[in-house]
Amino acid sequence: MNRFFLIVFLLITSTFASAECLVRGTGDLAVIIERATGSVQVVDTTQKKSLFHIAGLGDLSHASVVYSRDARYAYIFGRDGGLSKIDILCGTLVKRIVQGGNSIGGAISQDGKLIAVSNYEPGGVKVFSAYDLSLVVDVQSTVVDGSKRSKTVGLVDAPGHRFVFSLYDTGEIWVLDLSNGQLDLQKYPNIGKQPYDGLITPEGRYYIAGLFGEDGLAKLDLWHTEKGVARIMDHYGKGEQKLPVFKMPHLEGWAMAGNTAFLPAVGHHEVLAVDSLSWQEKARVKVHGQPVFVMARPDGRQIWVNFAFPNNDTVQVIDTETLQIVKTFTLGKGVLHMEFSPRGEEVWISVRDKDQVVVIDTDTLVQTAELPVT
Amino acid sequence: MNRFFLIVFLLITSTFASAECLVRGTGDLAVIIERATGSVQVVDTTQKKSLFHIAGLGDLSHASVVYSRDARYAYIFGRDGGLSKIDILCGTLVKRIVQGGNSIGGAISQDGKLIAVSNYEPGGVKVFSAYDLSLVVDVQSTVVDGSKRSKTVGLVDAPGHRFVFSLYDTGEIWVLDLSNGQLDLQKYPNIGKQPYDGLITPEGRYYIAGLFGEDGLAKLDLWHTEKGVARIMDHYGKGEQKLPVFKMPHLEGWAMAGNTAFLPAVGHHEVLAVDSLSWQEKARVKVHGQPVFVMARPDGRQIWVNFAFPNNDTVQVIDTETLQIVKTFTLGKGVLHMEFSPRGEEVWISVRDKDQVVVIDTDTLVQTAELPVT
Numbered sequence: 001m002n003r004f005f006l007i008v009f010l011l012i013t014s015t016f017a018s019a020e021c022l023v024r025g026t027g028d029l030a031v032i033i034e035r036a037t038g039s040v041q042v043v044d045t046t047q048k049k050s051l052f053h054i055a056g057l058g059d060l061s062h063a064s065v066v067y068s069r070d071a072r073y074a075y076i077f078g079r080d081g082g083l084s085k086i087d088i089l090c091g092t093l094v095k096r097i098v099q100g101g102n103s104i105g106g107a108i109s110q111d112g113k114l115i116a117v118s119n120y121e122p123g124g125v126k127v128f129s130a131y132d133l134s135l136v137v138d139v140q141s142t143v144v145d146g147s148k149r150s151k152t153v154g155l156v157d158a159p160g161h162r163f164v165f166s167l168y169d170t171g172e173i174w175v176l177d178l179s180n181g182q183l184d185l186q187k188y189p190n191i192g193k194q195p196y197d198g199l200i201t202p203e204g205r206y207y208i209a210g211l212f213g214e215d216g217l218a219k220l221d222l223w224h225t226e227k228g229v230a231r232i233m234d235h236y237g238k239g240e241q242k243l244p245v246f247k248m249p250h251l252e253g254w255a256m257a258g259n260t261a262f263l264p265a266v267g268h269h270e271v272l273a274v275d276s277l278s279w280q281e282k283a284r285v286k287v288h289g290q291p292v293f294v295m296a297r298p299d300g301r302q303i304w305v306n307f308a309f310p311n312n313d314t315v316q317v318i319d320t321e322t323l324q325i326v327k328t329f330t331l332g333k334g335v336l337h338m339e340f341s342p343r344g345e346e347v348w349i350s351v352r353d354k355d356q357v358v359v360i361d362t363d364t365l366v367q368t369a370e371l372p373v374t
Numbered sequence: 375m376n377r378f379f380l381i382v383f384l385l386i387t388s389t390f391a392s393a394e395c396l397v398r399g400t401g402d403l404a405v406i407i408e409r410a411t412g413s414v415q416v417v418d419t420t421q422k423k424s425l426f427h428i429a430g431l432g433d434l435s436h437a438s439v440v441y442s443r444d445a446r447y448a449y450i451f452g453r454d455g456g457l458s459k460i461d462i463l464c465g466t467l468v469k470r471i472v473q474g475g476n477s478i479g480g481a482i483s484q485d486g487k488l489i490a491v492s493n494y495e496p497g498g499v500k501v502f503s504a505y506d507l508s509l510v511v512d513v514q515s516t517v518v519d520g521s522k523r524s525k526t527v528g529l530v531d532a533p534g535h536r537f538v539f540s541l542y543d544t545g546e547i548w549v550l551d552l553s554n555g556q557l558d559l560q561k562y563p564n565i566g567k568q569p570y571d572g573l574i575t576p577e578g579r580y581y582i583a584g585l586f587g588e589d590g591l592a593k594l595d596l597w598h599t600e601k602g603v604a605r606i607m608d609h610y611g612k613g614e615q616k617l618p619v620f621k622m623p624h625l626e627g628w629a630m631a632g633n634t635a636f637l638p639a640v641g642h643h644e645v646l647a648v649d650s651l652s653w654q655e656k657a658r659v660k661v662h663g664q665p666v667f668v669m670a671r672p673d674g675r676q677i678w679v680n681f682a683f684p685n686n687d688t689v690q691v692i693d694t695e696t697l698q699i700v701k702t703f704t705l706g707k708g709v710l711h712m713e714f715s716p717r718g719e720e721v722w723i724s725v726r727d728k729d730q731v732v733v734i735d736t737d738t739l740v741q742t743a744e745l746p747v748t
Contacts, residue, residue, distance in 0.1 A: 069401060069402050070399035071401025161737075203673050345533075
């Protein structure tokens with residue numbers, strides 16, 4: 001029962017076929033990652049049914065997904081360094097390579113032509129052709145002790161055909177600019193101890209790295225990289241009391257609603273509301289457990305939160321105006337991931353120990369469907 | 375030479391076929407409206423080539439388009455009251471109805487199940503099934519003089535399965551809520567003289583109507599409809615000097631970049647920068663002519679502006695930080711419409727009198743392609 005379903009929506013009528021390719025729009029298709037079996041399901045989010053099952057994708061623990069510019073293909077980044085390109089209209093594995101030994105996270109360039117993967121081992125970021133997964137650039141990270149190179153984490157794609165990522169062991173942020181067929185690499189050292197994850201704000205302007213080795217966050221303004229990295233939220237982190245932290249919250253789990261950023265407190269049963277202009281804390285909302293993902297409904301009116309063990313059977317909904325909890329769901333053990341439909345009318349939530357993905361209407365807060373996941 | 379190309383992008387690899395349906399993603403497809411011939415082209419925005427030409431759509435002057443939830447179908451709203459559903463994977467007209475005598479604008483519900491059209495004559499909004507274009511609801515507007523009903527304008531779709539629109543002759547805003555199969559109609563009278571257009575802010579919270587009969591704008595907070603309509607920007611409009619106005623600017627042409635709204639001045643050769651929280655004017659940018667569309671690149675760093683006759687051969691680009699004009703393009707007479715690719719790396723611009731759509735790289739500001747439009 002150690003499954004992890006990652007649901008990822010495309011911004012994309014419905015025809016079904018099992019052994020041939022589909023003629024259909026790709027705007028309402030999604031991919032669900034089946035962690036235990038190393039497979040994915042392609043689902044129709046309108047009809048709420050499974051279209052294809054694609055196996056043989058390797059270790060998909062902590063996997064992630066990006067979609068091609070035309071939304072026909074999904075690129076699956078596996079923990080084992082596997083990079084798989086799947087065809088979601090034909091239900092086939094187009095190509096799979098093992099590009100590293102231990103990987104976490106991937107990204108796609110603004111023009112859709114390049115796929116980047118960040119690797120723990122060997123440390124660095126490799127960039128591939130989105131078309132055939134051929135290697136374009138191998139960016140090796142800083143050497144730590146003569147042979148080993150720094151792990152890379154927090155890889156994101158940014159406007160201007162850029163990839164931004166952090167170096168865990170050496171405390172750096174690197175900006176890789178591949179526009180116009182050139183390679184430009186900018187390095188920002190001394191950003192803080194052990195950056196463990198990164199996020200990019202929704203408009204693509206700010207890159208923010210979380211620090212495992214100390215409190216505070218490192219912020220880089222991608223409109224003004226010449227100004228270097230600034231420290232924000234000095235008290236964000238484990239703090240002096242060193243509370244037990246069951247899981248470091250994902251930075252991708254931050255939510256922006258208007259000028260307020262909502263983010264998971266580390267160790268505390270709280271969601272922090274922070275002014276996204278001044279990065280000053282405005283309020284704290286008491287919640288059911290240690291938050292993992294803190295996600296805004298696309299219209300910014302609700303924040304949905306899931307929690308670390310032992311409270312991972314629960315999802316709470318916060319009203320962004322009143323900061324009150326308006327609903328608490330108990331869905332079953334192992335609520336690991338949530339994803340909104342593009343226009344926010346539904347949220348899809350994985351419940352690991354029930355082998356299910358449930359669909360909830362975000363207006364009525366009533367469950368409308370459930371899909372079995374093998 | 376009286377053509378108008380409206381380019382609309384989907385948030386959607388490339389296979390070509392002329393007489394059969396395509397198996398391909400729909401994420402990078404777009405529709406170009408050919409006003410003079412009452413036809414549309416379906417184009418591949420990655421390969422920058424035409425896939426299909428679909429004719430017989432009636433009067434497409436001032437036409438608009440919305441896409442189905444799955445991004446396979448486009449709904450074309452014609453000036454002659456025609457509503458056409460086209461299949462962009464097969465290049466076919468699925469169904470066409472003439473639902474009114476004189477229409478302007480349409481919208482699609484949050485769940486993708488309903489299509490709404492606003493009509494001048496007969497005045498009102500009709501709602502149709504997105505599946506087969508069967509009539510679901512006919513919302514008749516307020517009677518003006520015993521028989522004629524008010525024109526409806528500024529129709530938008532909003533979160534919560536709502537449609538919002540304005541009544542030109544009677545000065546009202548109506549909110550039509552069709553969630554859960556119920557019909558709820560809220561009416562806000564006395565919002566100002568002759569609302570001529572409307573917009574909804576990107577997150578879907580505020581509906582703003584422009585007033586032709588007086589200065590100022592009417593704003594409705596859709597999170598708090600109980601508070602009614604408020605007036606903002608009292609000096610926005612034609613003003614006391616009654617400058618010649620060659621074309622009332624489109625409100626859909628407003629741009630939001632961070633907390634600044636950029637909007638076309640009426641009559642003046644200026645773009646206004648307004649604080650979107652207080653709705654107080656912050657600055658004015660002198661531009662080449664009377665602005666028509668003022669559009670933000672998706673990352674909010676640039677504002678692209680086109681102009682009314684006699685300056686409609688020009689496009690200017692404003693830097694949102696410095697408020698300086700960074701580029702002036704002279705593209706040919708009749709620059710009528712601009713549309714960004716979803717991630718903003720390109721802008722597609724129609725040049726009526728050259729029978730062209732040109733594609734410009736928004737980073738290098740260099741033209742990269744042009745497509746003939748018949």
